[in-house]
Amino acid sequence: MPTAVLPTTLPTTSKSSYAVTTASATFSTKFRHLTFSSSSTPSLRLRSRSRSLLVRAVAIEKEVPEEQRPDSFLRESDGASSTISSSSPSVRARFEKMIRDAQDDVCAALEVVDGAGKFKEDVWSRPGGGGGISRVLQNGAVFEKAGVNVSVVYGVMPPEAYRAAKGASVGNDGDVKPGPVPFFAAGISSVLHPKNPFAPTLHFNYRYFETDAPKDTPGAPRRWWFGGGTDLTPAYIFEEDVKHFHSVQKQACDKFDPTFYPRFKKWCDDYFVIKHRNERRGLGGIFFDDLNDYDQEMLLGFSTECAKSVIPAYIPIVEKRKDIPFTEQQKDWQQLRRGRYVEFNLVYDRGTTFGLKTGGRIESILVSLPLTARWEYNHQLKEGTEEWKLLDACINPKEWI
Amino acid sequence: MPTAVLPTTLPTTSKSSYAVTTASATFSTKFRHLTFSSSSTPSLRLRSRSRSLLVRAVAIEKEVPEEQRPDSFLRESDGASSTISSSSPSVRARFEKMIRDAQDDVCAALEVVDGAGKFKEDVWSRPGGGGGISRVLQNGAVFEKAGVNVSVVYGVMPPEAYRAAKGASVGNDGDVKPGPVPFFAAGISSVLHPKNPFAPTLHFNYRYFETDAPKDTPGAPRRWWFGGGTDLTPAYIFEEDVKHFHSVQKQACDKFDPTFYPRFKKWCDDYFVIKHRNERRGLGGIFFDDLNDYDQEMLLGFSTECAKSVIPAYIPIVEKRKDIPFTEQQKDWQQLRRGRYVEFNLVYDRGTTFGLKTGGRIESILVSLPLTARWEYNHQLKEGTEEWKLLDACINPKEWI
Numbered sequence: 001m002p003t004a005v006l007p008t009t010l011p012t013t014s015k016s017s018y019a020v021t022t023a024s025a026t027f028s029t030k031f032r033h034l035t036f037s038s039s040s041t042p043s044l045r046l047r048s049r050s051r052s053l054l055v056r057a058v059a060i061e062k063e064v065p066e067e068q069r070p071d072s073f074l075r076e077s078d079g080a081s082s083t084i085s086s087s088s089p090s091v092r093a094r095f096e097k098m099i100r101d102a103q104d105d106v107c108a109a110l111e112v113v114d115g116a117g118k119f120k121e122d123v124w125s126r127p128g129g130g131g132g133i134s135r136v137l138q139n140g141a142v143f144e145k146a147g148v149n150v151s152v153v154y155g156v157m158p159p160e161a162y163r164a165a166k167g168a169s170v171g172n173d174g175d176v177k178p179g180p181v182p183f184f185a186a187g188i189s190s191v192l193h194p195k196n197p198f199a200p201t202l203h204f205n206y207r208y209f210e211t212d213a214p215k216d217t218p219g220a221p222r223r224w225w226f227g228g229g230t231d232l233t234p235a236y237i238f239e240e241d242v243k244h245f246h247s248v249q250k251q252a253c254d255k256f257d258p259t260f261y262p263r264f265k266k267w268c269d270d271y272f273v274i275k276h277r278n279e280r281r282g283l284g285g286i287f288f289d290d291l292n293d294y295d296q297e298m299l300l301g302f303s304t305e306c307a308k309s310v311i312p313a314y315i316p317i318v319e320k321r322k323d324i325p326f327t328e329q330q331k332d333w334q335q336l337r338r339g340r341y342v343e344f345n346l347v348y349d350r351g352t353t354f355g356l357k358t359g360g361r362i363e364s365i366l367v368s369l370p371l372t373a374r375w376e377y378n379h380q381l382k383e384g385t386e387e388w389k390l391l392d393a394c395i396n397p398k399e400w401i
Numbered sequence: 402m403p404t405a406v407l408p409t410t411l412p413t414t415s416k417s418s419y420a421v422t423t424a425s426a427t428f429s430t431k432f433r434h435l436t437f438s439s440s441s442t443p444s445l446r447l448r449s450r451s452r453s454l455l456v457r458a459v460a461i462e463k464e465v466p467e468e469q470r471p472d473s474f475l476r477e478s479d480g481a482s483s484t485i486s487s488s489s490p491s492v493r494a495r496f497e498k499m500i501r502d503a504q505d506d507v508c509a510a511l512e513v514v515d516g517a518g519k520f521k522e523d524v525w526s527r528p529g530g531g532g533g534i535s536r537v538l539q540n541g542a543v544f545e546k547a548g549v550n551v552s553v554v555y556g557v558m559p560p561e562a563y564r565a566a567k568g569a570s571v572g573n574d575g576d577v578k579p580g581p582v583p584f585f586a587a588g589i590s591s592v593l594h595p596k597n598p599f600a601p602t603l604h605f606n607y608r609y610f611e612t613d614a615p616k617d618t619p620g621a622p623r624r625w626w627f628g629g630g631t632d633l634t635p636a637y638i639f640e641e642d643v644k645h646f647h648s649v650q651k652q653a654c655d656k657f658d659p660t661f662y663p664r665f666k667k668w669c670d671d672y673f674v675i676k677h678r679n680e681r682r683g684l685g686g687i688f689f690d691d692l693n694d695y696d697q698e699m700l701l702g703f704s705t706e707c708a709k710s711v712i713p714a715y716i717p718i719v720e721k722r723k724d725i726p727f728t729e730q731q732k733d734w735q736q737l738r739r740g741r742y743v744e745f746n747l748v749y750d751r752g753t754t755f756g757l758k759t760g761g762r763i764e765s766i767l768v769s770l771p772l773t774a775r776w777e778y779n780h781q782l783k784e785g786t787e788e789w790k791l792l793d794a795c796i797n798p799k800e801w802i
Contacts, residue, residue, distance in 0.1 A: 122779070136778040145778065276757040276766075335773070342774075343767075346747040347757055356677040356748055365677075366744075369776040372736070373743075376772065377537040377546065378523070378764045 063124040063361050066131065070123075072096060073131040073152035078184070091224070091300055092184055095208040098300075099150045099188035100133070102206075102307040106190065107135050107148050109311045113318055116141035119148070124361065129154040134364045138371065142199070142322045147367030148190040156180040182212040187228075188307065189351075191368040192314070197334035199321040200234030200241070201282070201341065202314045203368070206303045226299045227289040230310060231268055233282025233341060235334040237390050239400075241317045242283050246400040248313035249286045249306075256302045257294070264288045269397040274344050279394040281337075281344040333387050335374035342373050464525040464762050467532065471524075473497060474532040474553035479585070492625070492701055493585055496609040499701075500551045500589035501534070503607075503708040507591065508536050508549050510712045514719055517542035520549070525762065530555040535765045539772065543600070543723045548768030549591040557581040583613040588629075589708065590752075592769040593715070598735035600722040601635035601642070602683070602742065603715045604769070606752075607704045627700045628690040631711060632669055634683025634742060636735040638791050640801075642718045643684050647801040649714035650687045650707075657703045658695070665689045670798040675745050680795040682745040734788050736775035743774050 078092050107119045117140020125131030132151030137143055187207030194201070206228035232245045246265070253260035268287035272280050286306070291299055345352045345368050355365040381388040479493050508520045518541020526532030533552030538544055588608030595602070607629035633646045647666070654661035669688035673681050687707070692700055746753045746769050756766040782789040 120778075138778050145776075147778065276763050339770070342743060343747060346744060347754065353748065356744075362677050363779045366776060367778050369740070371777065372773060372775050374773050375546075375767060375770040377521075377539050377548065377768050 063126055063131070066123040066125050068123065069121075069133060070125070070131070073125065073129075073186075075129045075154065091208065091296060092186065092210065094300060095186050095303070096150075096152055098304050098307060099186060099206065102188050102310070103133065103135065103148050103150050105308075106310055107137075109315055110137060110143065110146055110148075110192065113315055113322070114140040114142040114146075117143055117146075119146075122363075126153075132361070132364065134361070134367065136367055142194055142196070142318065144193045144195045144371040145367070145369075146190075146192040147364075148188070149364050149367065150186075150188045151364070152186045153184070155183050155185065184208075184210045184212075189368075190310075193338070193370045194318055194322060196322050196324060197235045197326050197330045198238070198324045199318050200232050201338075201370075202230070202232060202310070204228070204230035204307070204310050206307050208300075208303070224292055224296060225289075226291045226303055228303060228306060229264065229268055229271075229285060229287030230306060230313065231272060231282055231285035231287065232314075233337070235337045235390060236330070236386055237283070237393060238317075238321070241320070242400045245283075245285065245313050245317065248309050250401060252302075252305045252309040253286065255305060256298060260288075260302070261286065272344065273348070274340055275348065277340070277343075279340070279391065280397060281341055281394070283393055283400070284397060332374060332376075335372060336376060336379060337390075338370040338373040339375045342369055345369060464527055464532070467524040467526050469524065470522075470534060471526070471532070474526065474530075474587075476530045476555065492609065492697060493587065493611065495701060496587050496704070497551075497553055499705045499708060500587060500607065503589050503711070504534065504536065504549050504551050506709075507711055508538075510716055511538060511544065511547055511549075511593065514716055514723070515541040515543040515547075518544060518547075520547075523764075527554075533762070533765065535762070535768065537768055543595055543597070543719065545594045545596045545772040546768070546770075547591075547593040548765075549589070550765050550768065551587075551589045552765070553587045554585070556584050556586065585609075585611045585613070590769075591711075594739070594771045595719055595723060597723050597725060598636045598727050598731045599639070599725045600719050601633050602739075602771075603631070603633060603711070605629070605631035605708070605711050607708050609701075609704070625693060625697060626690075627692045627704050629704060629707060630665065630669055630672075630686060630688030631707060631714065632673060632683060632686035632688065633715075634738070636738045636791060637731070637787050638684070638794060639718075639722070642721070643801045646684075646686065646714050646718065649710050651802060653703075653706045653710040654687065656706060657699060661689075661703070662687065673745065674749070675741055676749065678741070678744075680741070680792065681798060682742055682795070684794055684801070685798060733775060733777075736773060737777060737780060738791075739771040739774040740776045743770055746770060 072093070074093060074096060078090055111118060114137060117137040119135040119137045122134045122136075123131070124134075130152040132149060134147065134149045136148075137146040140146070185207065187205060189205040189207075190203065192202045206226075208224070208226055210222065210224040212222060230249060232242065234241070249265070250261040253264065264286035265284060267289075268284045269280060271287050272282065272284065274281055294302075346356075347353070349368075352365055352368065356362070381391055473494070475494060475497060479491055512519060515538060518538040520536040520538045523535045523537075524532070525535075531553040533550060535548065535550045537549075538547040541547070586608065588606060590606040590608075591604065593603045607627075609625070609627055611623065611625040613623060631650060633643065635642070650666070651662040654665065665687035666685060668690075669685045670681060672688050673683065673685065675682055695703075747757075748754070750769075753766055753769065757763070782792055
């Protein structure tokens with residue numbers, strides 16, 4: 001049994017959102033069945049007998065606000081004391097460098113587009129290692145709310161989870177009681193909600209997850225996974241915008257593997273479904289999770305390329321749409337779609353729901369919610385209208401390119 | 402194994418929200434561990450190995466819109482063909498009569514207070530029996546959104562659920578494979594969101610649940626439960642309003658049992674908790690679930706009294722507060738609290754979350770959501786302000802009377 005189970009703050013659809021750390025007290029007596037749920041691949045699957053049991057067993061290690069950004073949130077043993085650079089040897093260090101660069105670049109580009117709003121930064125750490133930087137631009141000229149967060153988490157997963165992940169019987173041979181398996185998770189996560197109903201919402205998230213070889217679990221190897229995605233949620237369809245967005249995703253994918261775009265495009269369509277409405281929250285993009293069946297360096301390169309593609313995929317669309325005049329009805333429709341966004345995030349998004357139920361930095365988790373949203377009873381659309389076309393595309397995902 | 406499991410539409414915190422009907426196709430092959438989750442009493446406890454497994458196994462029987470309200474949604478065998486009256490013999494029939502009267506009375510009173518808005522009614526039924534009436538007043542003069550729904554559900558629960566409920570080994574003796582257990586559930590559920598930030602939101606819900614004696618489960622008796630509650634969610638505290646509201650709840654309780662008010666007041670404080678924020682959504686009221694350890698007629702009378710208390714508890718408060726001038730900042734604060742209401746309903750409310758994940762009439766389930774809501778990143782309150790006082794009372798529940 002782990003001595004303590006603590007949540008992460010990654011406000012994402014991410015396995016790394018299930019990351020837990022160990023620096024705190026013991027409250028694991030009820031803890032039994034945590035394994036990690038992930039997306040549609042079965043490699044890490046939640047097998048909790050009862051989620052409520054799990055949630056009761058998990059508690060919060062309070063994050064500590066920091067005055068200044070540290071050079072790295074890594075533990076010294078991971079290379080934190082040396083300057084992080086893209087030539088650092090560990091994937092952990094290079095991934096942290098990548099997401100922090102991406103955060104800087106995306107925030108700078110968004111401030112330029114917005115023209116008025118500035119990002120407010122909150123830096124925090126956890127006593128047991130790791131930490132994060134939350135940046136939020138609220139009520140700008142162009143953006144209603146834009147959040148771009150990075151976080152690094154050191155944690156421990158229970159041996160059951162590790163066995164489930166490995167799919168074998170490590171330490172499951174009766175006498176040997178394996179201990180908890182240390183892991184590392186890092187990610188960038190962002191949701192951008194513009195004010196203008198013709199400018200789409202964007203979400204992106206890239207993450208890296210790694211287990212250590214636990215000392216008391218002989219033969220358990222170090223394992224790693226990548227996950228992430230970028231997807232577009234407009235209230236109105238400009239076909240050229242959606243084509244442009246998907247084209248940039250495809251270009252990033254095609255540099256690495258021609259099967260990536262079609263596979264991750266479908267994965268995205270399958271994941272962002274508001275099941276109780278039988279509709280997607282938006283017009284998709286790419287999504288992948290638990291990716292480890294490729295060369296690790298290749299996947300690090302691919303994640304980097306995806307993160308770098310956010311600006312060229314999104315900024316030109318916002319530039320083009322941010323000042324289009326709109327009616328109150330069009331604003332209301334955007335607000336209704338924002339309500340759907342809230343429904344997806346609070347009901348289905350695994351990172352959000354797990355993060356909420358287990359603790360974590362709430363303000364970072366819920367920065368994904370729009371500033372304002374709307375729910376009308378039994379809202380009906382007239383077939384053929386622009387609003388209907390959007391909804392139709394959310395119900396019946398299309399091949400845009 | 403049940404042949405089919407279908408959801409109800411009760412948008413409530415209710416066991417009856419977990420009601421399922423049987424009129425449809427077979428898709429139960431994966432269905433294994435459904436029992437009914439209820440509130441803090443253990444009499445009906447969810448023991449699903451995996452909620453996702455359950456959810457995948459449950460499908461929607463589409464409700465059928467009806468042109469006219471039937472006199473009763475009961476099956477003929479339950480007395481539907483006779484005129485429902487308070488002298489009808491079955492508790493089912495009298496409970497349906499009670500909730501439909503309450504719906505009429507509350508809607509009429511709300512229309513008077515509103516002065517402009519009128520309720521729009523949707524009547525629907527299910528082929529296998531049961532149905533409901535949803536009434537919504539949207540964008541009135543006083544109410545942003547007011548929903549008052551009744552529904553009647555016939556369903557079948559798996560034998561595991563029945564065993565869990567009974568807490569014994571009915572049909573659990575090896576050879577005997579008990580069949581699914583038929584049940585009946587009926588309830589009224591309502592959420593009222595006024596426009597004025599000084600007029601509080603009200604929620605109430607009363608429900609009755611009954612199992613039949615299944616023919617192939619020898620010795621399984623008919624069982625029944627009552628549940629419900631009424632609670633107040635203001636954005637600003639007027640102490641006289643909260644005292645008045647709680648006093649009316651206490652009066653209703655005291656007519657039946659002096660232990661009811663303190664017990665159900667605490668139950669309410671314990672249930673409506675937004676756990677990830679360590680705060681309640683509002684200032685409470687009463688809440689009870691799985692109540693069957695009293696005389697059945699007494700509990701029917703108690704539920705009726707509670708439903709009748711809604712108007713005297715709430716309408717005078719709205720009358721007093723609906724026209725108070727307010728600032729944009731006060732409206733924003735109300736909208737932020739509405740966001741919290743959305744968080745509770747979508748993340749924690751058992752009826753809503755289960756209803757969403759298993760199907761049911763989405764528009765009835767989500768009518769509880771406000772017309773508009775707001776999320777600000779890292780919103781901070783100054784100690785001692787009126788907003789801070791409300792939040793403090795949500796964090797530290799008080800004895801109001």
